Amino acid sequence: DSGVTQTPKHLITATGQRVTLRCSPRSGDLSVYWYQQSLDQGLQFLIQYYNGEERAKGNILERFSAQQFPDLHSELNLSSLELGDSALYFCASSRGSSNTGELFFGEGSRLTVL
């Protein structure tokens, strides 16, 4: 158990809909990272937050947004969903703001868009 909790574990929805994925980082970790893993794109970095502030941005679509709350949990919002958004979405956390240490991954949220 990594200590990172993601909900929901599975989600099935229709095109055009909006979903919210939630992540609770490991106790004491201030950074939260979001990754998308699909069969054809591999593991893609989406965005990182550190202590409530956006730290780094990757290949995140404009239809997607994220935030980190004062209690350090984070939410990833996916809107106007398309079939191609079907993927595993991982949250990871780390102690500091830099990328020089170990990341602790949650078990992921599997999103299926029909």
Next chain:
Amino acid sequence: SQQGEEDPQALSIQEGENATMNCSYKTSINNLQWYRQNSGRGLVHLILIRSNEREKHSGRLRVTLDTSKKSSSLLITASRAADTASYFCATDDYKLSFGAGTTVTVRA
């Protein structure tokens, strides 16, 4: 494109054999990490090697790093069925980029 790229994409070995996979990257790094992912599960950190280190061991894992060639290798010795997983390297660019992974299958 990904910063780190693993090679081969897939590897099938007999239990007890060694498995070697490689990672190449593009820019200079401070450290490189290897992670394991069991099917459909979250990634688990295996080992971190710093740019001033050439080799590091952890149990049955041996990692090497050649910064002049911008490459790293992960060796799993005496493989077991439980080693069946995908293995990823990650470099410490600003977004901790992962490669596409090497899928290792250990046959009993």
